[in-house]
Amino acid sequence: LVEIVSANRDLPAETEDGIAISLQINAGLNADHQHENLGPFEGIGLYRTEIPFMMRERFPTEKEQYQLYKQILKSCRDKPVVMRTLDVGGDKPLPYFPIQEENPFLGWRGIRMTLDHPEIFLVQVRAMLRANVGLHNLQILLPMISTVDEVEEATRLINQAYFEVRNELVQTNPNLDFKRPLVGVMIEVPALLYQLDAIAPKVDFFSVGTNDLTQYMLAVDRNNPRVASLYDTLNPGMLHALQHIIQRCTELRKPVSVCGEMAGDPGGAILLVAMGYRSLSMSTHNLDKIRWILRHLDSKMLQVLLTQVMSSTHPDQVRRLLRIKLEGLG
Ligand code: PEP
Numbered sequence: 001l002v003e004i005v006s007a008n009r010d011l012p013a014e015t016e017d018g019i020a021i022s023l024q025i026n027a028g029l030n031a032d033h034q035h036e037n038l039g040p041f042e043g044i045g046l047y048r049t050e051i052p053f054m055m056r057e058r059f060p061t062e063k064e065q066y067q068l069y070k071q072i073l074k075s076c077r078d079k080p081v082v083m084r085t086l087d088v089g090g091d092k093p094l095p096y097f098p099i100q101e102e103n104p105f106l107g108w109r110g111i112r113m114t115l116d117h118p119e120i121f122l123v124q125v126r127a128m129l130r131a132n133v134g135l136h137n138l139q140i141l142l143p144m145i146s147t148v149d150e151v152e153e154a155t156r157l158i159n160q161a162y163f164e165v166r167n168e169l170v171q172t173n174p175n176l177d178f179k180r181p182l183v184g185v186m187i188e189v190p191a192l193l194y195q196l197d198a199i200a201p202k203v204d205f206f207s208v209g210t211n212d213l214t215q216y217m218l219a220v221d222r223n224n225p226r227v228a229s230l231y232d233t234l235n236p237g238m239l240h241a242l243q244h245i246i247q248r249c250t251e252l253r254k255p256v257s258v259c260g261e262m263a264g265d266p267g268g269a270i271l272l273v274a275m276g277y278r279s280l281s282m283s284t285h286n287l288d289k290i291r292w293i294l295r296h297l298d299s300k301m302l303q304v305l306l307t308q309v310m311s312s313t314h315p316d317q318v319r320r321l322l323r324i325k326l327e328g329l330g
Pocket residue numbers: 046048087188208209210211212213259260261
């Protein structure tokens with residue numbers, strides 16, 4: 001099977017009846033080493049910037065961040081790289097910036113922390129914008145958004161960084177080709193489901209973080225083994241949430257992709273494509289497998305499956321349907 005899957009690796013990611021799915025990779029370290037032996041992919045759909053922050057003893061300087069981001073943007077030339085602004089707190093501590101809280105997952109994490117420390121946010125965005133000069137493949141993604149205010153404030157800071165950096169750079173290069181990157185928001189807090197209309201006009205794209213969305217939809221700590229059996233992306237509540245998101249984003253004509261683990265899971269990817277998602281970002285080790293599966297699907301079969309799945313009342317029923325489908329593919 002491994003051989004059949006790798007034999008498919010240079011073929012396009014599309015269903016049997018020609019529906020193209022954009023496959024991207026999730027990255028967090030020196031991404032240039034990670035994609036050496038991969039089949040085709042359309043970019044980095046999620047670059048987790050907190051990982052290099054977590055591996056140091058202090059906040060990296062603007063210059064250090066610039067060098068790192070430049071290397072990553074260069075390694076993906078011509079393909080978009082979605083860099084997420086610092087998402088620490090929750091289960092991602094910074095050794096040199098301790099946050100003590102009783103409920104870290106409901107606390108000061110992601111955009112909440114960086115908006116309270118605009119100096120951290122601005123340095124990071126400035127480094128990203130400078131790294132993007134001459135490459136133009138940067139996109140910026142905001143984590144843990146739960147209010148329109150946060151989107152407005154983060155956008156205001158991104159614009160401030162943009163004008164600062166532009167004014168600095170045009171002094172030495174008056175013809176500088178400097179573009180504002182696309183800015184997107186992660187959908188990982190359930191309240192966002194009912195604020196898509198208000199947020200859509202303010203952003204360029206959405207990206208669904210199914211890891212946190214599952215945790216918050218189901219009120220289940222994603223790392224607590226005691227409740228691990230309840231942490232289930234196939235819970236009907238979760239599936240209806242995902243369907244709502246793709247339907248609303250399609251109506252609003254706002255691009256939306258999925259970057260949580262569900263996108264790299266065979267059953268999860270099938271369901272997402274059946275719902276209408278056309279852009280999936282996953283760990284590199286899932287890329288060939290998911291491409292192979294997509295090439296064995298067709299829209300009619302997906303519609304039948306989706307109808308059965310969406311009328312299921314138990315996650316185990318959904319799992320059974322997916323298992324039968326996957327076994328049928330070989
Ligand atoms: C997610 O929450 O699904 C996600 C992609 O972000 P992270 O796993 O880094 O929290």
